[in-house]
Amino acid sequence: MSTPAMSRPAGLNPGADLPKPPGLHWNVRAKQPIAYSVSMVRGLLDLDNPALAHACGGGQGRPLRSLLVIDSVVEALYREKFEAYFEHWRIEAIWQTVQGDEEAKYLEQAVRVTEAMTRMGILRRAEKVIAVGGGVALDIVGFAASMYRRGVPYVRIPTTLVGQIDAGIGVKTGINYGHHKNRLGSYFAPELALIDPEFLRTIHPRHVANGMAEIIKMALVKDSALFELLEVAVGTVTPETLAGCGSTLSDVLSRAISGMLDELEPNLWEQVLERSVDYGHTFSPSLELRADPPLLHGEAVAVDMAICLALAHLRGHLAKSDIDRALRLLVGFQLPISHPIFTQGLLEEALADAVKHRDGYQRVPLTRGIGSVVFVNDLTPEELGQALEFVDAWKTAAESALVGATI
Ligand SMILES: NC(=O)c1ccc[n+]([C@@H]2O[C@H](COP(=O)([O-])OP(=O)(O)OC[C@H]3O[C@@H](n4cnc5c(N)ncnc54)[C@H](O)[C@@H]3O)[C@@H](O)[C@H]2O)c1
Ligand SMILES: [Zn+2]
Known part of the structure; x- marks a missing residue:
């Protein structure tokens, strides 16, 4: 390292002794390895199961505290079990609730979590933040953990299906801001994600379908065996x-999780913008924000996937028999495949938005057969209209076949 000048003759223009262009410059390069694990653990809150205690830092021989930031619905359902577990393992849990649901995914909640860290006086490395809840709670707590002292360790315990196969296992955090979904956020890996399907016993059936949409997505873009399991x-x-x-559902969950991690791992910071996990996420953000009554994320993704299936079929990438199977699967899981506000105009607008998000190109993932993907950059408004018509006609034919079958 050097400085441009140590002393300067009096009266000279202060800039005169700076080097001429191109001047001096310094490059800084650093690498930060990211390592975290995702474990599927049955009976996470069973007293003899050490997984959570270890995640809290148990076994180090000093008194232990953790900040338990938990979705308020999950707290109401599972508080006693958590209390018994922490008492058994002599962990002092400091409780802080957050509210789930999309409308509650705001900055104030993340700030409240950081305030709880200050009140507790959390030790910067030894004491962990344990985030428990659906994708909303996990995104909020992850964001708070990434901001607090520029990053404190946290553990994720996802309690919804979306959380267990998607939101809880990657590195993204965030909150909604203004009218924009996940507009403020960070890439901040947890130390560990602990997945216990037992939490799914109490989720609402609509949230089952919501999560199944993301699993169907993984099947369509990369795993035909998963697709068959789903059928x-x-x-x-x-x-x-x-x-x-x-055994079938355990296979479904583990294939969905490993498929997602395989896709995320080489591209954790999304430097590559052609992401097959974006399948069904091109048109859905606009639909999700505007549908009234609101659609859940996975429901909007399902409507988007139906359009993308039709686009693939119309381009000759997907056989008629395969699009029939795929649309039947979506409907079979009680997912919508169309929506009245999903017009050609909205599709065009949504695509224009996606182009900005994807740095100037459409980069729309479409299925090539079931289980693989092709990216396209040349979708036309006419094709979007034709895809909408295809799905509408398919739906009408399927409904009348159903009526015919029941007469
Ligand atoms: N960070 C990521 O990579 C990522 C990926 C996908 C989705 N997400 C985000 O995840 C969010 C959606 O997550 P979600 O679908 O889990 O919604 P959610 O977190 O709002 O949970 C849905 C509802 O279920 C309740 N709940 C949670 N666990 C429960 C349980 N075990 N029993 C009963 N009720 C329970 C919640 O209180 C809430 O009312 C979205 O905001 C989305 O942006 C993030
Ligand atoms: Zn999604």
Whole structure:
């Protein structure tokens, strides 16, 4: 390192002794390895299960405290179990609740979590923040943890299906700001994500379908075996069967999780903007924000996927028999495949927005057969209109076939 000049003759223009262009410059380069694990753990709150105690830093021989930031609905359902567990493992839990649901995903909640850290006087490395809840709670707590002292360690315990196969296992955090979803956020890996399907016993059935949409997405873009498992499981997936996690559903969850991690790992910071996990996420953000009554994220993704299936079919990437299977699967999981506000105009507008998000190109993932993906950059407004018509016609034909079958 050097400085441009040590002394300067009096009266000279202060800039005169700076070097001429191109001047001096310094490059700084650093690398930060990211490592975290995702574990599926049955009976996470069973007293003899050490997984959570270890995640809190248990076993180090000093008195232990953790900040437990928990979705308020989950607190109401599971508080006693958490208390018994922490008492058994002699961990002092400092409780802080956050509210789930999309309308509550605001900055104030993240700030409140940081205030709880200050009140507790959390030790910067030894004491962990334990985030428990659905995707909303996890995104809020992850964001707070990434801001507090520029980063304190945290552990994720996702309690919804979306949380367990998507929101809880990556590195993104965030909150909504203004009318924009996840407008403020960070990439901040947890130390660990602990997944216990038992929490799914109490989720609302609509949230089962919501999570299944993301699992169907993974099947369509990269895992035809998962797609076949889903065809077998359709009609049997409920909060109870998910919690029971028999062999088919355990396969479904683990394939969905490993498929997601395979996609995320080489591209954690999204430097590559052609992401197959963006399948179903091109048109859905506009729909999700505008539908009234509101659609859940996975429901909007399902409507988007139906359009993308039709686009792929119309381009010759997907056989008629495969689009029939895929649309039947979405409908079988009680997911919508169309929406009255999803017009050609809205699709065009949504695509224009996606182009900004994807740095100037459409980069729309479409299925090529079931289980693989192709990216396109040349979708036309006419094609969007034709895809809408295709889905509408398919839906009408399916409904009349159903009526015919029941007469
Ligand atoms: N960070 C990421 O990579 C990522 C990925 C996907 C989605 N997300 C985000 O996740 C959010 C959606 O998450 P979500 O679908 O889990 O919604 P959510 O967190 O709002 O949870 C849905 C509802 O279920 C309740 N709940 C949570 N666990 C429960 C349980 N075990 N029993 C009963 N009720 C329970 C919550 O209180 C809430 O009312 C969105 O904001 C989305 O942006 C983030
Ligand atoms: Zn999604």
